[in-house]
Amino acid sequence: MDATAREWAPEHEVGPDLAARLVAERLPEFRGVAMEPLGIGWDNTVFVAGGEWVFRFPRRSIAVPLIEREIAALPVLGPRLPLPIPAPEYVARGGSPDFPWPFWGARMVPGRELAEAGPGDGARERAAAGAGRFLRALHDPVLVPRVDLPSDPLRRGDAPYRAGLARTRLQALAEQGLWEPDPAAWALLDAAPGAPPPGGTAVCHGDLHARHLMIGDDGIAAGVIDWGDVCLADPAVDLSLAYGAFAGTARAVLLEAYGRPVPPERELAARVLAVFLCAALAQYAAAEGHRMLLAEALTGIGRAARDCRER
The missing domain is CATH 3.90.1200.10 (Aminoglycoside phosphotransferase (APH), C-terminal lobe)
Known part of the structure; x- marks a missing residue:
């Protein structure tokens, strides 16, 4: 199982405190807003801010181009689909010693x-x-x-x-x-x-x-x-x-x-x-x-x- 587990082992682990700091540094309107863990997947860690917004952080370098693909495609697709999908409204790029990759925020999908x-x-x-x-x-x-x-x-x-x-x-x-x-x-x-x-x-x-x-x-x-x-x-x-x-x-x-x-x-x-x-x-x-x-x-x-x- 250890060999399999390495498939999704994180290269950058983002916890609630780091997530709150990264979001606050780049998106001042979220200063002081706590980041509540929502889920961890193979490629991303997800937090909820204020019960309404979801922020998605890559865990592995392989996920970075996938995040960029979501940023480009989802706002185009969302209005044309009959069910809600995430539509990144907040996008953060640029270097941070603690987290060098892009991340985005979108309104929470229900359910x-x-x-x-x-x-x-x-x-x-x-x-x-x-x-x-x-x-x-x-x-x-x-x-x-x-x-x-x-x-x-x-x-x-x-x-x-x-x-x-x-x-x-x-x-x-x-x-x-x-x-x-x-x-x-x-x-x-x-x-x-x-x-x-x-x-x-x-x-x-x-x-x-x-x-x-x-x-x-x-x-x-x-x-x-x-x-x-x-x-x-x-x-x-x-x-x-x-x-x-x-x-x-x-x-x-x-x-x-x-x-x-x-x-x-x-x-x-x-x-x-x-x-x-x-x-x-x-x-x-x-x-x-x-x-x-x-x-x-x-x-x-x-x-x-x-x-x-x-x-």
Whole structure:
């Protein structure tokens, strides 16, 4: 587990006191405002200021260009989408001996992570409907010329490539005793080499899973967060959410709200990516002691492979 944990080990750790000082130094209107920890991810540490504003600080150098991508793209995309997303209104750049990287502040997106709220599969239809409508708007071709984005830099839409990475993570989970090997998951990954190259190009979130879809207390989709991997890619990259976070009727609701056919080869790519993302989340959750996220991620592996088993 130590080798895996190094994937997200911080190069610069920002705590509440440092965050408050950095924000106050560059944004005087926030002087004296406490920074309350909100969340820590692989690439960023997030704080809430005054119960309304979220500040996002990179933890690793690899995240710096992702922060810059969010700063450039999110204000353009936000007004054109049916759910709230962060829109950086405060941007700080420039050197500080304690923190040399840029960071930004945006109004807080409402709700809780789907993974944290943890509704059962039968209680996800309302979240699924909103997620489907959101993805339909995000993948509208009219958005493509409005933003300057890289083309799938992580090869998330490349099913054979992602299948190899997913297999490695699943094997590690099995060796740790965290995951019971599932023939359906192996069969899904075995099918990936037959998938054609990614097709179609849309604006994609790029890393859409159960931690990044926010839902309200009523179970309705409330927003989408963590856009560092926003890119141009095959829509299957984002449709992985349908297979890793939803099952049964809820998945059908999402795809109906999405309103566009998902060809079998693109469904395969979406399922393979869902397995990879859920396996990566499971490793992270186990290492960091996040039991709810671990349960969600392990269940997500099964969701993504489930229809493969049923066939």
